[in-house]
Amino acid sequence: MIRHFYLVGFLVLLAVVGCREEPVTGPEVPDGGTITGPDAPTPYALEVPDYLPAPITDPENPLSEEGVELGRHLFYDASIFSTDGNMSCASCHKQELAFTDGLGRALGVRGEPGPRSAMSLVNLAFNPNGFNWDGRSPKLWEQAIHPVEDMLELDNDWEEVIRKLREHADYPARFRAAFGIDHTDEITRELTVKALAQFERTIISADSKFDRVFYQNTEFFTEQEQLGADSLFFVENVPPATLHPGCGHCHNAPTFGDNKFHNNGIEDASSLDDIIDKGYGDVTGSRFDNGKFRTPTLRNIALTAPYMHDGRFKTLEEVIDHYASGGHNLENEDPNITGFTLTEREKAALLAFLHTLTDESLLTDPRYAAPE
Amino acid sequence: MKNLLLLLLLLLPLTGCLDDDDGMETLQDAELTIAFRAEYGGEPLHIQSEAYGYPTGDSLKLLLFQYYLSDLALNDGSGRRQYLLSDIDLIRWNSATDDPTQERTYTVSVPVGTYQGLTFGLGVKPTLNATDPSNFPADYVLNENEFWGPTTRYVFAKIEANAQLEEDGRYDTGLSYHMGSDSLYRGVQLDRSFTITDGSSPHLTIVVDVRNALSSNGQTLDITDPTKQAVHGGNQQVASGVWHRLSRSFRLEVN
Numbered sequence: 001m002i003r004h005f006y007l008v009g010f011l012v013l014l015a016v017v018g019c020r021e022e023p024v025t026g027p028e029v030p031d032g033g034t035i036t037g038p039d040a041p042t043p044y045a046l047e048v049p050d051y052l053p054a055p056i057t058d059p060e061n062p063l064s065e066e067g068v069e070l071g072r073h074l075f076y077d078a079s080i081f082s083t084d085g086n087m088s089c090a091s092c093h094k095q096e097l098a099f100t101d102g103l104g105r106a107l108g109v110r111g112e113p114g115p116r117s118a119m120s121l122v123n124l125a126f127n128p129n130g131f132n133w134d135g136r137s138p139k140l141w142e143q144a145i146h147p148v149e150d151m152l153e154l155d156n157d158w159e160e161v162i163r164k165l166r167e168h169a170d171y172p173a174r175f176r177a178a179f180g181i182d183h184t185d186e187i188t189r190e191l192t193v194k195a196l197a198q199f200e201r202t203i204i205s206a207d208s209k210f211d212r213v214f215y216q217n218t219e220f221f222t223e224q225e226q227l228g229a230d231s232l233f234f235v236e237n238v239p240p241a242t243l244h245p246g247c248g249h250c251h252n253a254p255t256f257g258d259n260k261f262h263n264n265g266i267e268d269a270s271s272l273d274d275i276i277d278k279g280y281g282d283v284t285g286s287r288f289d290n291g292k293f294r295t296p297t298l299r300n301i302a303l304t305a306p307y308m309h310d311g312r313f314k315t316l317e318e319v320i321d322h323y324a325s326g327g328h329n330l331e332n333e334d335p336n337i338t339g340f341t342l343t344e345r346e347k348a349a350l351l352a353f354l355h356t357l358t359d360e361s362l363l364t365d366p367r368y369a370a371p372e
Numbered sequence: 373m374k375n376l377l378l379l380l381l382l383l384l385p386l387t388g389c390l391d392d393d394d395g396m397e398t399l400q401d402a403e404l405t406i407a408f409r410a411e412y413g414g415e416p417l418h419i420q421s422e423a424y425g426y427p428t429g430d431s432l433k434l435l436l437f438q439y440y441l442s443d444l445a446l447n448d449g450s451g452r453r454q455y456l457l458s459d460i461d462l463i464r465w466n467s468a469t470d471d472p473t474q475e476r477t478y479t480v481s482v483p484v485g486t487y488q489g490l491t492f493g494l495g496v497k498p499t500l501n502a503t504d505p506s507n508f509p510a511d512y513v514l515n516e517n518e519f520w521g522p523t524t525r526y527v528f529a530k531i532e533a534n535a536q537l538e539e540d541g542r543y544d545t546g547l548s549y550h551m552g553s554d555s556l557y558r559g560v561q562l563d564r565s566f567t568i569t570d571g572s573s574p575h576l577t578i579v580v581d582v583r584n585a586l587s588s589n590g591q592t593l594d595i596t597d598p599t600k601q602a603v604h605g606g607n608q609q610v611a612s613g614v615w616h617r618l619s620r621s622f623r624l625e626v627n
Contacts, residue, residue, distance in 0.1 A: 053510035126510035234521045235604070248521060249604070254506060258517040260466075288420035288468035331433060332420055335532045335546025338602075 033166075033184045035176040041066045044198070046125065049206045051215035052254050055125035061141055061194045063201060067178040069371075070171075071199025074192065076370040080164050080171075082109045082154045089147075089196065090370065092118040096363050098300035099203065104311020106153070114152040115277060117311045120304050122205035122362065123297060126255050133293045133309040134279045135261055141197035145189065158189045165192065203368050205299050206254075209356040214253070221356065228353030232346060247298070247323075247350075249336050256298040256357065263291040265327020265337040266308055272332060277310065288332050300362065302355045316351055397570060398483045404568075406444075406490075407577040408463045409473040409625075410437055416472035417582060419465050423536070423543075424583070427592045432535040433543050437582050438464035439529035439618070440518075442497035442557075444478075449486040449565070456480075460500055462513045473577070484570055489563040490578065494619050495528030498554050520552070520605055528552030529618060531582060535595055547595055549603045551611045551618075558615070562624035577625040585618035 041064030046055050061067075074080060078088040092106045093099040099121035105113035116133050124131070129138050137143035147153040148161060165171045166184040175187050178195055212219040221229065234253075235246030250258050261280040269275045272290045281290035293309045307313040313322060326339020342350075362368070410417035412424045412434065423431045440462050445454040457478040465472070495501075500514060502525070508515045518527050527550045534543035566574040586593045593614060594600055603611040 051506055053506050053508060053515050056509065056511045128511035252517045284467060284469050286468040329542060329544035331534055331543040335435060335534055335548045338546055
């Protein structure tokens, strides 16, 4: 009988201990097992055409062949980052859409839309700072931290992500090859986002028809495209009182962006304080920056609809109509948003020119595709 | 003989100057900080957050003021030698969070002694202005998309504002003056003596008043005239007027 009590008591204790342990500890991050294999990263030579600036180097995260390849695997791996194993970075940044998703506001792991659209990831190697629509991430690798935790994006926690990576059959060796680490417990959030950033920095888009006409001298614009380029996009000699500085004012070649933040006149608010998505203003803490957002590149713009930070314009025609209407005259609106008249012929020409910014080779370049 | 004596007397002070120069202690890799302050009407410039009066009776809020300066150099006391601090820089105010005074620290090797002032070229000097921006790294000061077009060159300075032309509380008239060409490039000389010694350097501040660029010396740009509200390459008559006044709006403070 006593033996039975001991036995029952032992079983109860076991059950209690079991009940206590599960909710308290959660998923454990395993301690560092030794990783074997190559540990000397090979410097990656990022080649860009000479008509683009020299890419920005990040001494804190130099490119390596192994780091870029690790980043590519991570970028496409839905099993690592999302709670349900159904989303990866590539879910919102699809190669065939110039690394956007075709949605006005990106959908998170639960199918709910976030506040903003997924930005294109091309030519980030030329961005010195201020990543994201609101510029909240000074460095590219820092940008990748937030989406993993955002409940409207991947809705995961980094501890869980790191646990998966450390226990993975393949990733520890890849981290060692990329960063020279010896133990799995050296796989960290920072190394993970740095690998992602290394891959993203290699995504160069520079082979559009515009490039072939303008820089490579291997093709010609059509008459319509030429009209769009000369009369509306790259306008240098604006007659007095015409008040249209040309799209190239903020979207200048060769990057077709300016790495700056503007209120481009899309918000019809009664005051700066009434702008709902404050964008850059939330980052600087200044109401005078409310409603300012990063100028996106126009490279591949025909593929990245819908437009603006919240996808409010479905087509490029709507975008042009907005700029022609002249904005809403808020006090921090860029003074170059002035409104202008545009004939149907000119509008068609401008659209034709914008389509020359599509880089078809980017869309199928195997270097940027999911690893096999 | 008399002439020889006269010649010797004339040469003596000159020889003395040369000796002084040659014997001067030279600071190696010394750090020299220069401040750049923007003003409007004699007061520190605050982007967007301040409404400024204008001689036409209107008011405006500045959104952007920036300028390139080339070959910033110290002029020595004799006026014969210059010590280069920077070959090119871009000074920009475009956010309400920007301090009206910005600082740049230059590492220089200069003799201790008295200096006559500073010189620089307002704009991008012709040799750099003739260079393709893509020759520079993407984060270099000459690659901030401050050029006219993909093959043309730099916008030397920008003044952008929204003006209130009616008493309706709305700053809804855009003013945008973008200027730059080899013909506009100007040398600026700021004469104000200062002394650099081992262990201490003066606090030098290059001050520029934006209002003076728009209105000074009896000339006032009429911002109510739609033909004078923007310069983008064309409209060079307005551009040259603003540019001329801007180049004369700099002064050097020594503390």
